[in-house]
Amino acid sequence: MQRFLLSRILQSILTLLAVSFIIFSMSRWSGDPLNLLLDISATQEDKALLAKKLGLDKSLLAQYGIFLGNALRGDFGTSIVTKAPVIDLLFERALNTFELGAVAFGVSLLIALPVGVYSAVKRGTFLDTLFRVIAISGQSIPVFWLGLMLIFLFGVILKILPTGGKGGVSSLILPSITLGWYVAAGIMRLTRTSMLEVLRTEYIRLARIKGLSEWVIIWKHGFKNAALPVLTFAVLLFVMMLGGAVVTETVFAWPGLGRLVINSVTWRDYPVVQATVLFLSMLYIFANLLADILYAYLNPRIRYGG
Secondary structure: OHHHHHHHHHHHHHHHHHHHHHHHHHHHHOOOOHHHHOOOOOOHHHHHHHHHHHOOOOOHHHHHHHHHHHHHOOOOOEOOOOOOEHHHHHHHHHHHHHHHHHHHHHHHHHHHHHHHHHHHHOOOOHHHHHHHHHHHHHHHOOHHHHHHHHHHHHHHHOOOOOOOOOOOOHHHHHHHHHHHHHHHHHHHHHHHHHHHHHHOOHHHHHHHHOOOOHHHHHHHHHHHHHHHHHHHHHHHHHHHHHHOOHHHHHHOOOOOHHHHHHHHHHOOOHHHHHHHHHHHHHHHHHHHHHHHHHHHHHOHHHHOOO
């Protein structure tokens, strides 16, 4: 098991290094920030002075070495546009994204898990068919379209919910539904599939022969075992939700990491782009590592390469 853990940790570190270099390189290729920061009347001497100040006069590898060394100390530089420390911007926006993601994910679990279990238990019924149609629709409907329709219905026509921005609890309702809809659909389908497999096992049949109540059989014996792959997969879904919140945050003008990346790319504020994308990549790599470790504990064959 220790060899497996060390191997996965080493792979995660190497992956993170490769991702950091790709992010660093692509942020430079997106365009020259000097053209946005300087007036059109700026001379070549002005550009050279600003490039030296920003460290853009060095080679790409030299710039990456400086970036990597500073990043290991928690220093991601200063925003070219706002002049604020990047780590402060990242922390502020990350809290907003985590707030939105946590609410959306919590609501998704509360809806998807019981519906998925019920759909498996009542397999073949009208409600099972209806829930499956809803789940497929949830994974097919574009996020931006769903967000716009919710804004039009609840914000424009009914005028009962805010259409954007970050305010009270009410401002979380529409973006959390939009963000969590796809995740809820995925968890619902996976829960149903996992629960169907568990309900076919011998120990469930034995529990029924013993005369245990259907409630105990389904929730204590069935769901307990069916939830293991679902919850493991949910870890990855949560991180994917945070990384994919850019569309939802843009539609609802939510001040999170997604909008920060969009604005930074527009202004070629590469220190902010690098830090934000690297942070999201770290979350995803860590989630994959955690999922692999959980699977290794659940399935010994994975630990020993079986």
